[in-house]
Amino acid sequence: SQQGEEDPQALSIQEGENATMNCSYKTSINNLQWYRQNSGRGLVHLILIRSNEREKHSGRLRVTLDTSKKSSSLLITASRAADTASYFCATGGGSNYKLTFGKGTLLTVNP
């Protein structure tokens, strides 16, 4: 079964606005990662946050992690049309071999 679940399933915003996506998971994790997928392409790693971290930044991306609530959020600030893609969270648990993905959030940024 899938570990992470993203919310919302789809999000449509205007260019320049901020986009927030959430991810909930069920079991303990070593880290949580966010990936981006353009239509018909492979996934690209965006950011990794470890279980002992609460917040991490990378350019226009801000990720938070609340292990007590088993949830994470991805904030994209000042969105651009080029940010249009599906965004997935993935969790790494007890085994260092496997990442389990959610179903993703489809973000559409309108110019």
Place this chain on the structure above:
Amino acid sequence: SQTIHQWPATLVQPVGSPLSLECTVEGTSNPNLYWYRQAAGRGLQLLFYSVGIGQISSEVPQNLSASRPQDRQFILSSKKLLLSDSGFYLCAWKEGSYNSPLHFGNGTRLTVT
């Protein structure tokens, strides 16, 4: 720098035909290798992973098999395709440490007719 190659990009195969998808990684040694499948509008389902040559772990019982004949080569196969095997197949690699990301290929769109 490391690169991952996956081919073919698209494939249309009849039901009952065999399948072979190949993935190779360059610029790293002893990577963990993965095959995921993505159905339309859904997340990624882990099919197989490998932590070394000849070592294959299967996550979901199905009509597919995987092999790792060389350190940086991962092959997904089927002897007889089913309609339900249609989907987007993604190969990926990562280093063996806990906090390392997955690096994906560009995927193969398989349509079984």
